[in-house]
Amino acid sequence: MLQQASARRKKIATILAFSCIPLSGFFTDIYLPSFPSMAKDLNVSADRIQLTLTCFFMSYGLGQMFVGSLLDSLGRYKPAMISLVVMLFSSLIIANTRSVELICALRIVQGVSTAFLIVAKRALFVEMYEGDERKNYLSYFTIVWSLGPIIAPFLGGFLQQLFNWQANFYFLALYTFVLLVLELIFSGETLIEKKKFDLQKIRRDYVEMLSNAPFLIGIVILGLSYSVVMVFNIAGPFVIEHSFHHNSVVIGYCTLILGFSWMIGGIIGKRLVAVDFNKKILVAGSTQLVLTILLMVAGLVMHSLWGFMFFAFLIHICSGLLYTIFFTQNILAFPQHAGLAGGLIGGLVYVITSFSGYVLSQTGKMETQGDISLRYMLMSLMLSLVVVGLVRWKQRQLRKPSLSL
Secondary structure (H helix, E strand, C coil): CHHHCCHHHHHHHHHHHHHHCCHHHHHHHCCHHHHHHHHHHHCCCHHHHHHHHHHHHHHHHHHHHHHHHHHHHHCCHHHHHHHHHHHHHHHHHHHCCCCHHHHHHHHHHHHHHHHHHHHHHHHHHHHHCCHHHHHHHHHCHHHHHHHHHHHHHHHHHHHHHHCCCHHHHHHHHHHHHHHHHHHHHHCCCCCCCCCCCCHHHHHHHHHHHHCCHHHHHHHHHHHHHHHHHHHHHHHHHHHHHHCCCCCHHHHHHHHHHHHHHHHHHHHHHHHCCCCCHHHHHHHHHHHHHHHHHHHHHHHHHCCCHHHHHHHHHHHHHHHHHHHHHHHHHHHHHCHHHHHHHHHHHHHHHHHHHHHHHHHHHCCCCCCCHHHHHHHHHHHHHHHHHHHHHHHHHHHHHHHHHHHHC
């Protein structure tokens, strides 16, 4: 058991766990700047390449919903090691195939493997530490996770420029190989007592959570908030290359900038904890919708990448703000099922995002500023309507007792 290891080994195992956390972001975002190159090299349409991202999101989301209970029965260490092996070899195969169908299939496998690894490493911090020490490590969790979506496309842009799209997957293979070797040397099992897999209890807990209207609507808003960001992830690389005529390095810089905007939105959300809930979500949702309309209008009078990035930066801040507000609310809704609720939230958010990403990729070409601006506006409109609907539902619930007197 890792709990019985030396202090030095525990510290190294903790650092390795933190090194695993950004992998979900790396596996989704590192090859975004290579989308146009992959489409040309594999001689397929843009929507076929975008589907590879959707496949990962779908399997990663569904995986998070169920792997937690399986890991309680199987343990943490062996499933995590098997996941790293699968991620290593699947990345090597993707880098050496010209079949988009095979890439999509392997991306599904990678999504499930990543879910096993990330959920197992989340558990390490809870099982290895207690009290203030546990809180200290968990406080860094979100920050470390956000490094993946921020750094990955920036790195991927340079790998694409210096080599080709295959270099992204060779990098992922190398990264997972290094982690695998170090994990085998320094890490170990953290689950002291394995639990029997109780499908009936899991089902009852899920029914209880999904029967809670604010919780369910909150998940929808989380999914739509992240879907707004996915508009750029899916269409941005093609628009920047085809419409603004910049290379993969510029795509990486743009994605890096928008990664920081998401983080800024999260920081603002934490600072606004004391502000009235309905007021802050209405302001955030309406502001985002207005910004998308202004982006559409701006595209009619000017054709500038940095003008587009200015509006996209602000739009992503609003999404990050809404995501933080509702994630906090949903996690606190079921403190007695915090782990299961976290997996359900994360899983359904990725399922919603993957579905919206698939719909976006199938709605025609997205190669101009007008194309991407229209998608931003449509997604923001859907998000705003759900936010307004939630606020009105809450207001009706508050008026019910007085009406019955």
